[in-house]
Amino acid sequence: MSAVEYYTEEGLKKLKEELFQLEHVDRPRVTKDIADARDKGDLSENAEYHAAKEEQSLLEFKIAQLKNTVSKARLIDESQLDASKVLALSIVKIKNLDNGMEFEYTLVADAASDLSQGKLSVNSPIGKGLLGLKLGDIAEIKAPNGIMKFEIINISR
Secondary structure, eight states, rough: OOOOOOOHHHHHHHHHHHHHHHHIIIIHHHHHHHHHHHHTSSSSGOHOOOHHHHHHHHHHHHHHHHHHHOOOOOOEGGGGOOTTTTOTTTTEEETTTTTTOOOEEEEEEEGGOBBBGGEEEEEEOOOOOOOOBBBEEEEEEEEETTTEEEEEEEOHH
């Protein structure tokens, strides 16, 4: 079994809503599309049928992945987390010591990560490198172009 992933109540709710949408809205629609295409005759030359079967295959794969994610998801009680160090759901402001640029990320589970919204996976190289560190600590993170050093300049929730 894969490792447990931690979510906020809101994050887990979004996962469950997406799973519901896929299972109860998209799956019946695709099943109907397959039946409609099947009624059009010769399946060997029926592009609509093959496209619908391909969509069904991708949909079932996504449903299986999401069910697996939901099954290993655990809720985090944010009130019980230590705010003095970087943990899942921490909002961390870091400074790149090579170029002085500052970044702010919220460390989240893989399924909730979205770099455009500043949500960084705890399993990413930077996320792993920051976990457990405290204010003022220096994170040394291995990157393809060498070791990157980040100073933790703020931790919040």
